[in-house]
Amino acid sequence: MPVPHAQTRIDIDRLARAVPRDQPVLIAGPTASGKSALAMAIAEASGGVIVNADALQVFDNWRVLTARPSAQDEARVPHRLYGYVPRNYPFSAGHWLRDLRPILSGPDRPIIVGGTGLNLSALTEGLADIPLTPPEIRVEGAHRMAQGGLPALLADLDPATRERIDPQNPARVARAWEVQRTTGRGLASWQDDTPPPLLPLAETCPFVMHADRDWLRDRIAQRFDVMLEQGALEEARANLDTWNPRDPSAKAIGAAELIAHVKGDLSLDEARVRAIIASQQYAKRQRTWFRKRMGNWRVIPLP
Template identity: 85%
Template sequence: MSQTRIDIKSIAKSVPKDRPVVIAGPTASGKSALAMAIAEASGGVIVNADALQVFDNWRVLTARPSIADEAQVPHRLYGYVPRNYPFSAGHWLRDVAPILKGPLRPIIVGGTGLNLTALTEGLADIPLTPPEIRVEGAQRMAEGGLSALLADLDAETLDRIDQQNPARVARAWEVQRTTGRGLASWQDSTPPPLLPLADTCPFVFHTDRDWLRDRIAHRFDLMLEQGALDEARANLDDWNPKDPSAKAIGAVELIAHLKGEMTLEDARNHAIVASQQYAKRQRTWFRKRMGNWQVIPLP
């Protein structure tokens, strides 16, 4: 662990103070620590690119920066979206655009690969999916699993998406069904990016699997110590599993415990497994889509 801290400080000192920074990595890998080190070494504003840290009802459970960190260094786009507000990569790009033009050098950090690639590669202007098509896709998946949706996708789209990720598969199917064009085709006709990768210092954490699994387990235990259960209790009265913010890992499990549906130990174990599975999907995305980023190997 000490070697990791030394490396982060060294990297932070090497970053030019006038160059935007983009930091990607799986959950619990230490992205925020690097962002803080860069901001302290050469200034800037830390900008959230995580799809769940935008919501206002989960601070502990989504590992948002602490109040002390936010007081020490400027932070933006954390905890500002209502819990039930639909929030996409397109919404995030809209909100990050004025920050890129602001007076402070942006240090953009997050584990949501779609946000980061949309920022640095561009985002296709795909028409919205009609509700009835979303319902149709959900029914197909319920009856036939992922394979029922994958069977309708073109080869190029299949090659680009994470075929084990239900949300990504459903999205690709909805685009195909709504527009008659594959997601890959839409991606190939994207507008110029808001922040071209060549104009940034892009870092991506590549982590050892077992090392990260241990970190995830330790961090969830720390979240429990820091009040994650109290945070879940504060969400209990207005809990709706369909809210976008309900996707926060550990939320479903802790709410189930508070409802008497599982023990705290079972909730802990299920949440840790879910987080480890999510990290696996993140690592796959980063290795597949961020081959030209500067790799930070951990540990």
């Protein structure tokens, strides 16, 4: 199916009407690229339930700041896996797949939408069932990194894992070290035993939004201002008493900046600028992931 230009509402409607009714739909794209609008259009054109694949929209304490669907949108179309996880609950791609499984076998065609590439890749490519890392091992790894840098962690990895990961990426190296320290088995070995995917890509109608950098940067700034108008600052005040920067939900883009403003550590303008920059940097990482990992998805160019 050819993918039309998706800059305008009429193009989105045309695309939505062309989507097969009997196939699960996947929609990936960077933050602020219009994924939710496309999901809504498809659901209203041909039915289905919209399912969240964003790692931060699962948490219950940041609705405005994570751009979760509004109550009005949820009343128009069924939505699942939004805002149902406590703020401090460790939640992984494996947890998400577990909660998604019964929806895939349910009566409604799923329209799975989100910007977390790991979730979507785990869904369509499979995910190794690696045990969770105990907090004390994560602390041990962080201490080892602080003392000896990346070489200290890399030295402990098996050769196959060292060859497979990016040795300059601290997060990837730390994750590989934690897996090996926790399980006594290299990350590469776990990955080689990955089970079949829950939803193979060939059985879906997959879309990925490729957004022009400057267009997206402007969209991100505009959307953050809309978030402020819609109550993001009040949301930060409501989160202040329970705020813990180590909580998984604290990774919501803009949360730390707005909390800092509420505490009196930043002006609102400083918090706004820092949050927008953080969101733009996140979008850059998303765009890189999608280009590398989703080359066989149907591209929607924006604008």
